[in-house]
Amino acid sequence: MKRSRQTFEEIAASLRVLEVDWMEDPHAGKVITMLKSLPVGRKITGNDVIKILETDFRAASTVLRLFLGMAKDEYDRDIPALFEGTGAGKVTKFKQDPKAFVAAFAKLDLLKKINAEVTRPLEWSDRLVGLFEGGWGSARKGQLRGRMLEDFVEDILLKIFSKDQIIPRCQFLGASGLSSEKADFAIPSAEDAHILIEVKAFNATGSKQTDVLGDIYRIVEQRRDDTAFILVTDGISWKARQNDLRKIIKLQNEGRIRKIYTMAMADQLEADLRSLAEGIV
Structure with a gap:
């Protein structure tokens, strides 16, 4: 490789905006698929929540976090406080007693928030509001x-x-x-x-x-x-x-x-x- 002497202008001129499609991430794909799999035309129940948690606990946890309007660090910090004993809100605790696990989320009105969201009419601005909420709003x-x-x-x-x-x-x-x-x-x-x-x-x-x-x-x-x-x-x-x-x-x-x-x-x-x-x- 030949020796060279670079300049600020040279490097600055080569810089570009790094655009990525976050939906290409495998986890994002699972979360989006799971959101679309939720039943329509009826109320979401605790059994529905148990079903998605059984399907993919990590993706389902992100789904629940979205409905609760919580940032990831906020969810990871606060949800364990709903539980006591082994697992502290993680998959081990869920497997011990799925119904009790989901019932603990009643303290945060999870089902009420899910059903309010899935029955809300959508407008084009909702996606941008969601992005705004996830950044500045958090x-x-x-x-x-x-x-x-x-x-x-x-x-x-x-x-x-x-x-x-x-x-x-x-x-x-x-x-x-x-x-x-x-x-x-x-x-x-x-x-x-x-x-x-x-x-x-x-x-x-x-x-x-x-x-x-x-x-x-x-x-x-x-x-x-x-x-x-x-x-x-x-x-x-x-x-x-x-x-x-x-x-x-x-x-x-x-x-x-x-x-x-x-x-x-x-x-x-x-x-x-x-x-x-x-x-x-």
């Missing part, structure tokens, strides 16, 4: 979950404190007097926070989950010891990251987090905030 869902949980907390705070005492998404002044750590809510001010509240809707994986733990640890380390630090979190995904949740609960047991709340604990959160409010002048 990421946006995580943001919306977080905002929903923040709104839940703020609604409770407004029952107890005046609006000017609720400082959202702020940098609070900590024990050193130099802290610039952030919290979702500081009360009654960021400069002299008696209460700090961090809100974590857990729906992330990997580095994002590391960020969740890191945010909590940093607040624990930076706050004054007499500042009540409250964590509000939710999401079935915690069941798939039990060790991480245990680490946070350990902080609560050590008194470094005053208390951990979920949306199901709304009454407790309101009552405890009212109690804490009595100590704020």
